[in-house]
Amino acid sequence: MSRTTPPRPLDVTALFPRLAPLARAATRLHPRAGSPSRYDSSVGGPLLWPAGEPWPHCDEPHTWDQVEAAFPLEEEREERGIPTREPGRPQQASDAEEAGEGAAGDMADADLPWPGGPMPMLPVAQLSARDVPLLRPPGGAEADLLQVLWCPFDHPDHPRTALFWRSASEVTDVLDAPPEPPGIEYPGYLPQPCLLAPEEITEYPHFLELDKETREQLADWSRWRAAGAVVDGSYAEAPQEFYTTRLSVAPGWKAGGWSRWGLTDPMPRVCSVCGTAMDPLLTIATTEWNSGTESWAPEGDQARDPLPPGVPPANYTRVVLAGGYSLQLHVCPVSEDHPHLELVQ
Numbered sequence: 001m002s003r004t005t006p007p008r009p010l011d012v013t014a015l016f017p018r019l020a021p022l023a024r025a026a027t028r029l030h031p032r033a034g035s036p037s038r039y040d041s042s043v044g045g046p047l048l049w050p051a052g053e054p055w056p057h058c059d060e061p062h063t064w065d066q067v068e069a070a071f072p073l074e075e076e077r078e079e080r081g082i083p084t085r086e087p088g089r090p091q092q093a094s095d096a097e098e099a100g101e102g103a104a105g106d107m108a109d110a111d112l113p114w115p116g117g118p119m120p121m122l123p124v125a126q127l128s129a130r131d132v133p134l135l136r137p138p139g140g141a142e143a144d145l146l147q148v149l150w151c152p153f154d155h156p157d158h159p160r161t162a163l164f165w166r167s168a169s170e171v172t173d174v175l176d177a178p179p180e181p182p183g184i185e186y187p188g189y190l191p192q193p194c195l196l197a198p199e200e201i202t203e204y205p206h207f208l209e210l211d212k213e214t215r216e217q218l219a220d221w222s223r224w225r226a227a228g229a230v231v232d233g234s235y236a237e238a239p240q241e242f243y244t245t246r247l248s249v250a251p252g253w254k255a256g257g258w259s260r261w262g263l264t265d266p267m268p269r270v271c272s273v274c275g276t277a278m279d280p281l282l283t284i285a286t287t288e289w290n291s292g293t294e295s296w297a298p299e300g301d302q303a304r305d306p307l308p309p310g311v312p313p314a315n316y317t318r319v320v321l322a323g324g325y326s327l328q329l330h331v332c333p334v335s336e337d338h339p340h341l342e343l344v345q
């Protein structure tokens with residue numbers, strides 16, 4: 001099921017040739033609720049994880065405040081109609097269970113055994129190079145599968161993420177029932193299982209990432225008038241807004257492309273190990289678009305994908321981050337061993 005972004009209202013490089021060399025490919029993921037298998041690219045789906053490899057855990061401290069406010073994982077799944085674990089499968093592989101303190105249902109109760117120990121992480125996304133061809137592991141490593149997990153607790157104001165690259169063909173013995181955290185700090189930290197419909201698009205840098213001369217050109221209404229009626233007069237005061245919302249960076253979940261900015265002005269993103277400029281890898285978004293970026297909504301999409309009452313528009317993954325913003329994972333191109341960067345914007 002493909003999804004197509006409507007054509008941009010104008011060819012921005014024809015009006016502003018200085019932007020042409022800055023064109024960058026991005027892949028919009030278009031996540032929509034579904035039942036992904038561990039072999040699919042997905043958001044919130046099961047991972048193709050080797051049985052012989054330890055499941056990632058978060059070793060950072062989790063406070064009692066977080067625990068008391070936590071939402072039990074299985075209750076949240078039930079409420080949203082997400083299938084819970086099949087009967088007969090282990091609900092958790094936590095220390096608590098091994099100690100006979102009961103299964104997930106009981107763990108919603110007051111005497112939760114954590115936050116003492118490491119917290120099993122939750123799958124957030126799995127991307128195969130088969131579906132997202134521009135996906136390349138840093139440092140030229142051999143890998144065709146990116147797996148992203150997070151600890152569903154604030155560290156300190158958003159979940160802490162972990163990235164894994166691997167070759168799908170090397171995973172022959174698959175981990176069937178990974179351990180799970182008993183709860184999530186906010187319902188928005190449990191991604192709805194979604195299938196993807198990746199679509200490659202072209203992006204240009206955020207207005208504030210451009211050099212002074214290009215910014216001056218974009219802010220000059222007389223230049224935009226050459227585009228005719230496509231850009232209406234309401235943009236005369238600040239025509240760069242038209243560039244920002246419709247022509248530069250796509251909203252929603254995406255791989256690659258340019259960094260999104262909104263909370264702060266752009267700042268350098270450099271590797272903490274080697275100082276190399278980092279590249280956007282994956283943007284984890286709250287909504288696929290909002291009132292300012294509606295022009296990016298695939299045609300007919302809202303009619304195709306009704307959301308339950310009370311869910312914000314275009315919040316198909318049900319992920320809610322930092323009050324509606326995005327978590328953008330950046331990686332160092334030199335080596336996958338260099339730590340990634342989490343940017344909230």
Ligand SMILES: [Zn+2]
Binds near residue numbers: 059119
């Ligand atoms: Zn954690």
Ligand SMILES: [Zn+2]
Binds near residue numbers: 271272274275332335
């Ligand atoms: Zn580096």
